[in-house]
Amino acid sequence: MIKAPVNKIIPSSVVDGPGNRTAVFFQSCNFNCRYCHNPETINMCISCGACVKTCPAGALSIKDGKVVWDEKKCCGCDTCIKTCKHNSSPKITYMSGIEIWEKIEGNLPFIRGLTVSGGECTLQAPVVRELFTIAKQHGLGTLLDSNGSYDFREDPENLLDVSDGVMLDVKADNEERHMWLTNHSIDIVLQNLEYLASVDKLEEIRTVCIPGGLENEKTIEVVADILKPYLEKKNIRYKLIKYRHFGVREEYRNFVEPDEAYMNSLKKLAEEKGFRNIVII
Numbered sequence: 001m002i003k004a005p006v007n008k009i010i011p012s013s014v015v016d017g018p019g020n021r022t023a024v025f026f027q028s029c030n031f032n033c034r035y036c037h038n039p040e041t042i043n044m045c046i047s048c049g050a051c052v053k054t055c056p057a058g059a060l061s062i063k064d065g066k067v068v069w070d071e072k073k074c075c076g077c078d079t080c081i082k083t084c085k086h087n088s089s090p091k092i093t094y095m096s097g098i099e100i101w102e103k104i105e106g107n108l109p110f111i112r113g114l115t116v117s118g119g120e121c122t123l124q125a126p127v128v129r130e131l132f133t134i135a136k137q138h139g140l141g142t143l144l145d146s147n148g149s150y151d152f153r154e155d156p157e158n159l160l161d162v163s164d165g166v167m168l169d170v171k172a173d174n175e176e177r178h179m180w181l182t183n184h185s186i187d188i189v190l191q192n193l194e195y196l197a198s199v200d201k202l203e204e205i206r207t208v209c210i211p212g213g214l215e216n217e218k219t220i221e222v223v224a225d226i227l228k229p230y231l232e233k234k235n236i237r238y239k240l241i242k243y244r245h246f247g248v249r250e251e252y253r254n255f256v257e258p259d260e261a262y263m264n265s266l267k268k269l270a271e272e273k274g275f276r277n278i279v280i281i
Ligand code: SF4
Pocket: 054, 055, 056, 057, 058, 059, 060, 069, 073, 074, 075, 076, 077, 078, 079, 080, 081, 091
């Protein structure tokens, strides 16, 4: 049975896709974005033991050289997250798709869908596929929240067969800026952008907006150019996300938070470029 590291499950969320949804957050990411709001989801725990000593509830211990988390004792204070210098968390549970489903199926009467996020959810593709297959059998919608590094054109794990769509991050406009921001190439992200639109699996595009060096205007222009053949026929949602300092690592908190005027100027630009469904959050 294949299991994946689960960071947390939010039973009811209205910010992870349309309607009320359960959101599953997996641990580990292949990007390292400077503005990441959840940097503790980037790496797997290396069991260095540092957080064990700082846990005030005795919820962490070391067994056979591995850190063990006792969920029942945990008070959720996040001291361990603040202690960890490795962008990780000891509060991880390994679960199969069936096990995740058993944990969330009680939410069924209250939700219209399931969203998987991270970290990067596509790194856990076999478990996501298993989970989404069951969710579909129960009539739930299924969405992937992805940084775009998985090759959706080849789709080696057959994720699109069981997914309604992808909420795709487009974080920058060119290779240099994307590498600087994420430590990962932009090529596959832009190829996915075009491909997902062509097969009607692009649920929304997401760009985190920071005034200055990131040049968000250029990102909007690049996205619009790629989606030009589709924008008239399809009402593709573009979510412009305000950068906020909350949760961001100390060394990267020198980014400027955008004001309303800046966000509205980006919205206007996106409208001029043909988007009709633009959301600022
Ligand atoms: S959040 Fe972390 S430090 Fe706090 S009680 Fe739980 S395991 Fe311990």
